[in-house]
Amino acid sequence: MSADSESRGPAWLLPASGLARLHDSLREAGYQVIGPRVVNGAIVLRELSSADELPFGWGVTLAPGGYRLRRRADHAAFAHSAGPGSWKQFLHPPREQLWSAHRTPDGGYSADSAAASDAKLAFIGVRPCDLRAIQIQDQVLGAPTHPDSTYASRRSSVFIVAVNCTEPGETCFCTSMGTGPRAGRGYDLLLTELTGPGDHTFVVEAGSAAGEATLAGLDLRPADPGAMRRAQASVSEAAGKMGRTMHADGLRDLLARSHDAARWEDVASRCLTCGNCTMACPTCFCTTVEDVTDLSGDHAERWQSWASCFDLDFSYVHSGPVRSSGESRYRQWLTHKLGTWHDQFGSSGCVGCGRCIVWCPVGIDITEEVAALQAELGGPEAGE
Amino acid sequence: MRDSPRPKLAVWKLASCDGCQLTVLDCQDELLALAAEVDIAHFTEATTTDLPGPYDVSLVEGSITTPADAERIRQIRADSRTLVTIGACATAGGIQALRNFADAAEFSAAIYARPDYVASLATSTPVSGHVPVDFELRGCPIDKRQLLSVLSALLAGRQPRIPGHSVCHECKLRGTACVMVAHGTPCLGPVTQAGCGAICPSFDRGCYGCFGPMATPNTAALVPELMRLGTAPGDVRRVFATFNAAAPGFRDVRPKP
Ligand code: SF4
Ligand code: SF4
Ligand code: SF4
Numbered sequence: 001m002s003a004d005s006e007s008r009g010p011a012w013l014l015p016a017s018g019l020a021r022l023h024d025s026l027r028e029a030g031y032q033v034i035g036p037r038v039v040n041g042a043i044v045l046r047e048l049s050s051a052d053e054l055p056f057g058w059g060v061t062l063a064p065g066g067y068r069l070r071r072r073a074d075h076a077a078f079a080h081s082a083g084p085g086s087w088k089q090f091l092h093p094p095r096e097q098l099w100s101a102h103r104t105p106d107g108g109y110s111a112d113s114a115a116a117s118d119a120k121l122a123f124i125g126v127r128p129c130d131l132r133a134i135q136i137q138d139q140v141l142g143a144p145t146h147p148d149s150t151y152a153s154r155r156s157s158v159f160i161v162a163v164n165c166t167e168p169g170e171t172c173f174c175t176s177m178g179t180g181p182r183a184g185r186g187y188d189l190l191l192t193e194l195t196g197p198g199d200h201t202f203v204v205e206a207g208s209a210a211g212e213a214t215l216a217g218l219d220l221r222p223a224d225p226g227a228m229r230r231a232q233a234s235v236s237e238a239a240g241k242m243g244r245t246m247h248a249d250g251l252r253d254l255l256a257r258s259h260d261a262a263r264w265e266d267v268a269s270r271c272l273t274c275g276n277c278t279m280a281c282p283t284c285f286c287t288t289v290e291d292v293t294d295l296s297g298d299h300a301e302r303w304q305s306w307a308s309c310f311d312l313d314f315s316y317v318h319s320g321p322v323r324s325s326g327e328s329r330y331r332q333w334l335t336h337k338l339g340t341w342h343d344q345f346g347s348s349g350c351v352g353c354g355r356c357i358v359w360c361p362v363g364i365d366i367t368e369e370v371a372a373l374q375a376e377l378g379g380p381e382a383g384e
Numbered sequence: 385m386r387d388s389p390r391p392k393l394a395v396w397k398l399a400s401c402d403g404c405q406l407t408v409l410d411c412q413d414e415l416l417a418l419a420a421e422v423d424i425a426h427f428t429e430a431t432t433t434d435l436p437g438p439y440d441v442s443l444v445e446g447s448i449t450t451p452a453d454a455e456r457i458r459q460i461r462a463d464s465r466t467l468v469t470i471g472a473c474a475t476a477g478g479i480q481a482l483r484n485f486a487d488a489a490e491f492s493a494a495i496y497a498r499p500d501y502v503a504s505l506a507t508s509t510p511v512s513g514h515v516p517v518d519f520e521l522r523g524c525p526i527d528k529r530q531l532l533s534v535l536s537a538l539l540a541g542r543q544p545r546i547p548g549h550s551v552c553h554e555c556k557l558r559g560t561a562c563v564m565v566a567h568g569t570p571c572l573g574p575v576t577q578a579g580c581g582a583i584c585p586s587f588d589r590g591c592y593g594c595f596g597p598m599a600t601p602n603t604a605a606l607v608p609e610l611m612r613l614g615t616a617p618g619d620v621r622r623v624f625a626t627f628n629a630a631a632p633g634f635r636d637v638r639p640k641p
Contacts (some may be wrong), residue, residue, distance in 0.1 A: 040588070042561035053479060065609070067566045094557040272602045274574035275549060279556035292533060293540045295417045306557060311549045312599045361552070361564045362609050363572050381489040 008207060011229055011278060012220035016200035019077070022161070022189075023051040023124065024216045031122035031159055034090060036083065041069060042209075043083040045090070048124070055080060062169040062243070062354065064363030074195040078125050081169030082353040086282035087134055090121055092141060094351050095305040098289065099121035116150050122159040126187065128180030129172075129351040133282035135186055137203040139345050140285050159210060160189035171354030173367060177248055179351040181238040184205040185317035189214060192231040203231045230290055244357070244367045247336075247374060254377055255339030258331070263372045268326035270362055277332060277356035277364070283349050290314070309333055334369065391440035391539065393418075396460055398446025398453045399480055399508060403525035404471035405429040405451045414532055421539055435464030441538055447473040447508045449480060454514060460500070461515035466538060470525035470531070472627040478522075478597050480550040481508040481630035508630070517546055524594035524627035527579050548599030550574050551591050554582035563590055565636050570610045572623065575601035575633065592626060597633030612614055 014022070014091040026033050035048045038055050048054065054077040061068045062081065072079060101111040126134070141151040165174070165181035168172045174180030187210035192203040203223050223231075228287040258264075278284040288307040293300045307314055308319050309332045323329050341349035350366070395405060399410045411418065412616035442464035446456050448590035461467055463480060487606050498569060511517055521531065521534055537544040547553070551573035555562060563569040563585045571590035573582065577598040584591050597603070603624070610620050617639040624637040 040561065040566075042566045044561060065565055066568075068560075084566070085559060089559065094559075187470040228591070269602075270605050272550070272605055273600050274552040276552045276556065276562065278575075279553065290545060291542075293536050293542070295414065295421050295532065295539060297536075297540050299616050306553075308549070308553065309545070311553075313547060313549070324600070326600065359562055359565055361562065361571070362605055 003339040011223040011228060012204045012215065012218075013223045014202045014218055014220055016077070017217045018076070018200065019054065019202075021218055022214070023048060025214060026159060028200040029120075029214075031120045033122045033124060034080070035124035036080070038069065043066060043069070043080050045083070045085045046086065051091065054078075054125070059167070060169060062171045062358050064167040064171065064357050065360055066363070067358050068133055075200055076167070076195050077191055078127075078163040078191070078193050079167040079195075079291045081165075081167070081172050082127065082130070082282075082355050082358075084280065084355075086353075086355065087123055087130055088137060088282055090123075091134065091158070092137060092148075092151055092285060095303060096150065096301040098304050100299070100301045112321055114150075116153045120157040120159070121154065122161070124161045125161045126160050126166060126183075127165055128162065128183040128280055128354075129165075129174040129177075129353040131160065131183050131186055132179040132317065132351045133353065134160075136203040136283045136345065136347065137285055138348075157215075160187045161189045162192060162207075164190065164192040164231075164235045165238050166193055166225050168238050168241050168243065169354060171357040171365075172242050172352060173244040173246050173354065174247040174352040175239050175242050176244075176367075177350055177352035179346060181303075182235050187211070188255070193236060194227065194230055194234070196230075198206075201227070203227060208257075217248070232263075233379065242352075244352075244354065244365075246350075246367045246370055248350075251338045251348070251370065252340075254317075254374060255335040256378040258335065258373055258377060261373055263369065263377055264327040264331050266308075266372075267364060267369055269324050271330050272362060273310045273329055274361065276359050276361060277366075278308040278310060279306055280355040281337075281349065282353060282355065284308075286314070288322045292293050309336070334366070334373075338367075338370065348350065390421065390423045392435065392438070392440045393422040393535075394425045394437075394439040394460075394464070395429070396442060396444045396446075397428065398444065398457065398474065398511070399449040400446030400471065400473040402429060402445070404474075404523075407470075407525045407528055407531060411528055411532060419536065420534075426453070432457060440462045441466045441468065444469050444511055445471050445475050445511060447477045448481060448505070449508045450504050451573070452503070457511055457514050464520045466532060467511075467515070468519045468521060468538075469517050469604065470521045470526045472522065472594060472596060473508075473512050474629040475520045475522055476631040477508040477510050479627050479629065481624060482562055483508055483600070484630050485550075499579075504533045512629075519546075521546065522577055522579055522595040527581070529581075530579050547578055549578055550598045551576045551578050551580070551582050551595070554578045554580070555585050558586065560586045564609070564613065565586060568613050570615045570623075572606070575603050575606050593624065593634065594627045595628060595630035596631045601633040601636055603633055606634040611639060 057075045059072040060080045093259045097114040099113045141148040162183040187207040190205045286307045287304045337349040403523035418557040490504045534544040564571045569590045573591035576593045577595045579595045624634045
C-alpha cells in the first residue's frame with residue numbers, strides 16, 4: 001500500500017473471522033495481546049482474551065470535550081478513532097516502581113532494582129497516528145544515548161499489528177501532521193479493513209520477519225487487484241475526511257516568538273489546568289519520582305509516575321513554582337509540543353490524534369488555539 | 385524525629401463527625417505497625433489514655449465553632465511540635481461552615497429551646513485561621529494511604545509529599561475514562577484536589593469535591609461546562625456548598641443563569 005510496504009512482499013486477504021486465529025497464534029507465541037475493547041461507554045485498550053472482544057460494529061462521535069459510542073451499520077472492528085487511552089499506558093506505564101531498599105540486621109541496607117516484567121506485548125489495532133506516537137516516544141525514552149531501561153526492554157519485544165485508517169473522527173488531523181491515514185514504517189503486520197454488503201475482509205501486509213512468520217498460520221489468499229483498489233481508495237478517501245486541520249508549517253518559529261501573545265491569557269481564562277490533555281496525549285512523556293518509606297523506616301521505595309506541565313509542582317524549584325499562572329502552563333504545553341520538540345527530538349510532538357481536544361473537559365481545541373496564534377502573530381499561515 | 389525512641393502521637397477532635405479519626409482506626413494492619421512506632425498519648429476514639437504534652441505529632445480533626453475550642457486549639461498548638469490538620473472540617477471549616485453564609489443566631493433560636501445555653505461562634509473556621517499549621521491533609525473523610533504516607537514521612541523526618549493537582553490526574557493514572565466527556569456527567573474533579581484515588585468517577589459518578597479545591601482551581605471556567613451538561617444554576621451553587629463550602633475557590637461560585 002504505502003510505497004515502502006510494497007517492497008516488503010505480497011499483500012493477502014484475510015476474512016474477518018481470521019482475526020481469531022491471528023489473536024490466538026500471538027497468544028500461543030507467548031504474547032499478551034492488547035487491543036481496543038468497549039468498556040463502560042468508551043473504546044479502551046485492554047488485554048483481549050479473544051478476538052471477539054474487539055469492538056465489532058462500534059463507532060464513535062467526537063467533539064471538543066465530548067465522546068460517544070455509536071452503533072455502525074457495518075461490523076467494522078477498527079472504524080473508530082482514538083479513545084481515552086493510548087499505547088503509552090503499556091510502554092510507559094502511569095506508575096512504576098524503580099527500586100526498593102531494606103535495612104539489613106547488621107545496620108546496612110540492601111537495594112533491589114524493580115524486576116522488569118518479561119511479558120511480551122502484542123498490540124492489535126495500532127492506528128497510523130499512534131504508530132508514529134510510539135516512534136516519537138522511542139526517540140525520547142528509548143534513544144541509545146540515555147535509554148530508559150525498562151521502557152527499552154518492554155519496547156524491544158512488542159509486536160505491532162497496525163491498521164490503516166479508513167474512518168477519521170471529527171477531531172482528527174493526522175494528514176496535517178503527516179502521520180496518516182496510511183501507516184508509515186514500524187509495524188509487523190498492517191491491516192486495511194474492507195467492509196461492504198456481505199463482505200468483511202482485511203488486506204494484510206507484513207512489515208517485518210516476525211510479521212511474515214505470523215502469516216504462516218493464517219487462512220490467507222492473495223489479494224486481488226480489485227481488493228487492493230478498494231483498500232487504496234478507502235484510505236485515500238480517509239485523508240479527505242479529517243475533522244480538523246492544523247497549518248503545521250513554521251510552527252516552531254511562530255511559537256518561539258509567541259511569548260507575549262495575547263492569546264495565552266484568553267486560553268488561560270478557559271483552561272482548568274487539570275492536566276487531562278497531557279495525560280491523554282500519546283507522546284507526552286514527563287514523569288516525577290517519589291521516595292516513600294514505611295512506618296518502621298526499614299523499607300524504602302522509589303516510584304516513578306506520570307507528571308504534567310499543568311501541575312504546579314512540575315516547575316517547583318527552591319521556594320516556589322516557576323510557572324504559576326495558567327498562561328505560562330498552557331504556553332509550556334503548546335510551545336513544547338509544537339515548537340521546541342523540533343529542537344530536542346527533530347520532529348513535532350503532535351501526531352494529530354485529537355485526544356487532547358476530546359478529553360479536555362472544557363473542549364479546548366489545539367487546532368483552534370494554533371490558528372488564533374497564527375492570526376495574532378502573523379507569518380506564513382496568517383489569516384487562514 | 386527526636387532523641388526519645390518513641391515519638392508521642394495525639395489525635396484531637398474539634399467540631400466534626402469523627403469520620404477522619406475512624407480513618408485512623410481503619411488503618412487496621414498498619415495500625416499495629418503505627419502503635420509499634422509511636423506512643424499514643426491522646427485519642428479518645430481509641431483509648432482512655434491521656435498523657436500530658438508535649439506531643440511530637442498532633443493530628444487535629446474538626447473546625448473551630450466555639451469559643452472553648454478557639455482556646456483549646458491554642459493549647460494544642462503550644463503542646464505540639466508538628467500539627468497536622470485532617471479532613472475538610474479542620475482544613476476548610478467543613479459542612480458546618482454553611483453557617484458562615486447565614487445568621488447562626490437565627491438557626492440556634494429556631495432549633496434550641498434555650499439558645500442562651502449554647503455558646504457557639506457565628507462562623508465555622510479552619511484550624512489554620514487560628515494557629516499556624518504544619519501540614520493539611522484534605523478529604524471528607526481523609527484517605528488512609530495519604531494519612532499513612534504523611535505519618536511515615538514525619539516519622540522519618542521527611543517533608544510529606546501530597547500533590548495539589550486535580551482528581552483528573554488520578555482518573556488518567558488509573559485508566560478511568562472521563563465521566564464528563566464520555567457520559568456527560570457533571571464532575572468537580574478538574575477543580576478538586578487529588579487524593580481519594582478518583583473513587584467516584586470510577587463508579588460512574590461525578591466527583592463531589594470532598595477533597596476541596598486543587599492548587600489552582602479555575603472554578604469560573606468549569607461552571608459553564610457544568611451548566612452545559614444540565615446542572616441548573618442553583619444546583620451549581622449547591623454542589624460547591626458542601627464539605628468545603630467556605631474554601632477559597634469554592635465559596636465564591638456565582639453561576640450566571
Ligand atoms: S487544555 Fe483542557 S485538558 Fe488541558 S489542562 Fe486545560 S482544561 Fe485541562
Ligand atoms: S471524571 Fe471528573 S475527575 Fe475524572 S477526568 Fe473526568 S472531569 Fe476529571
Ligand atoms: S471522588 Fe470526590 S467526592 Fe468522591 S471521595 Fe473523592 S474527592 Fe470525595
